[in-house]
Amino acid sequence: MAEQRQIRFGILGCATVARKLARAISLAPNATISAVGSSTAEKAAAFAAENDCPATAKLYGSYDAVLDDPDVDAVYIALPTSLHVRWAVLAAQKKKHVLVEKPVALNAAELDLILAACESSGVQYMDATSWMHHPRTAKMKEFLSDPLRLGQLKSVHCNVSFSVGETPDVDALGDNAWHSIGAVLLTTDYELPESVTAFRDPEVNEAGVILSCGASLKWKDGRVATFYCSSLADMAMDIFAYGTAGKLRVHDFVTPFPEQSAPSFYTFESYRLIEHGVNSELPQDALMVMEFCNLAGSGSSPEKKWAVVSRKTQLVVDAIMASIHKGFETIEVVY
C-alpha cells in the first residue's frame, strides 16, 4: 500500500463535521492532508493541531489559496450547504477532485452546476455519505436484490432522528432526510419514485427551521416508501424493507453503533431471523476516502455513479420541499 499514489487533500472549512473526515484521510492509505483552509489562518492552524494533521500541511486563511495550491489534488468541502456550489464549482474549475459534505446543495439546479463543472474538468465527484461505503451496505444490497430472499420489494420505512433540541440551524429535511432518501433509494436500486407527498404540517421552530417531517413515496409498480426525520426524537437510524419473500432491518445504518465491531443487519428469510455481522478494518469514512482516492488517482475518466446517486437524492429532497411548500400536494419526480 505504501507505493500507492497518495491523493493530497485540501480541506475547505473547519466545521465539526470536518474532524471525522480529517481522521478518515489520515487512516486511508492513499490519502494525505496537504492543506487546510478556513476564514482565518489561525482557525486553520487550530484545526490542524486539534486533528493531528501532518506538520507539512499548509494552513491558509482563505479557501481560494487552497484551490490555487498546486500540491492539492482534491478538496473536501465541509462548508455550510449554501456555500457548496460556489466552492465546489471553483475547485472543479481548478482541476481539483471534489468530495463534498451532504446535503450537497440547496437544490438540484445548484447541484447540476457542481456536476457540470466536475464533468467539464474531468475531475472525480463524490458526496460524503460514508455509510454507502461500508461493506455492510453492499451485503444489504445483495439481500435486497435477491429474488429468493427478499423477493419483490413492497414497502420501505426509514426513520432518521437525532435529538439536537429546539434550535438546530439545519432543517431536519437536510442531513437526516439526505440519509433517509439515500437509504430508500438503496432499496429500490436507485429507481426514482414516480411521486412524493409530504406529511402535513411538519414541526418548525420560530425561525422556520423544520424540526420534524416526513413523506410517502410511490413507484409505478405499487411500491411504497415512507420516511420520518426529526431533530427532536431520540436517535434513530432505522431502515425496514418488506418484500414478498423476506424482510430486512437495520438500526444503525448511518453510523454503526460504536460498540459493534462488526455492525449488523437482520433479515427474515423463510420465517427465520438471521443476524449478519459485517466487519470492516477501517471506519466507513476512511473507506469512503479510499474509494474516492482510488477513483481520483486511477488515471481513467471519472466514475459517474456517485454523481447520479447524489442527483437522484437531491431530486427527491427537492420534490418533498416542493410538496411542503405547495400545501402537501403530490409532486412528480422527474430525472
Place this chain on the structure above:
Amino acid sequence: MAEQRQIRFGILGCATVARKLARAISLAPNATISAVGSSTAEKAAAFAAENDCPATAKLYGSYDAVLDDPDVDAVYIALPTSLHVRWAVLAAQKKKHVLVEKPVALNAAELDLILAACESSGVQYMDATSWMHHPRTAKMKEFLSDPLRLGQLKSVHCNVSFSVGETPDVDALGDNAWHSIGAVLLTTDYELPESVTAFRDPEVNEAGVILSCGASLKWKDGRVATFYCSSLADMAMDIFAYGTAGKLRVHDFVTPFPEQSAPSFYTFESYRLIEHGVNSELPQDALMVMEFCNLAGSGSSPEKKWAVVSRKTQLVVDAIMASIHKGFETIEVVY
C-alpha cells in the same frame, strides 16, 4: 376456578377464524360452548366435531335458533363482516352478550347500530382483537406512557402483512388495517388523529379488492403515524414507536411467533437495547374470552371501554377509506 360462573357461548358462523375461538372458549375457565349455529345443522355438527366442542353443545342449522336458545348467554360472531350488524343487533336485542370478529362493521354507522343495541340491552360488547389482551400489550403500554423511558411520542410506523396471494376476498384494509390502526391508537393512548391521508394508488386486484394500502395520520401536536398493510408481502406484524427519550419495537404484535413461550418486545432506553419477554399461561385468545366473560358475568353494568376502542378504530378505517375514494385527500377524523 371451578366454581366461577361459566358464560355459555353460542358460536355464529363456522369460518376458519372461529376454530381459534372455539379452542379459546374451551381453554378459558369461565366459558363454555353451549351452541353452534351455521347455515345447515350438518355444518354445525362438522365444526363441533372438528373443534372438540362439548357433547352437550346444541347444533343448529340457523343463527336465529342460537339467539332463541335460553341456554346461550353470549354469542361469538364469526360471520362475514357484512353480516355482523344484522346478527349482532339481533343478539343484543335477545340479551346475549356480543363478542364479534373484526373488522366489526363496514363503517361506523353500522358499528353504532351494534353499540346502541348492546347499550340498550345492557349486554357486554367486545371485538375479537385478541392481542390487546396479552399481558405483553399492557407492558408495552407501560413503556409507551412513561415520560422517562419513551418520553414524548414523536412518530409511529406499523406494518401488518400476510401473504394470501392475488385473490383474497377481504381488503388488506380490513383485518390488517384493523390491527395496524389498533396498534397506532395504542401508542397514542387512544387519542384520535386529527386527520388521515391515504397513500396514493393502493394495489387492487381485478375484483377491486385492495391488496396493499397505507396512510399517514397526524395529531395536532405534530405526532405522525404511518402504516402499510398488504396481502402480497411476506408476513409482518411490526410496530415501531419513536419518542424523545426512547423507542419501542415489536415484531409479532398480532400473533406472537409460535416458538416464543414468552413473546418479546424491545425498547431502547438511554441507548441500551432491552428485551422484555412477557409470559402468559393461556394464549391471548383465551385471555380475551376470559376477560369478556368476567365482564359479562360480573352482574354490574357493561364495561364501555371496548366499545370506545372499536369505534375509534372504525372511525380511522372509515376516514382512510374516504381518503382513498376522494383522490387521496386529507380527511378529518371526528369522534
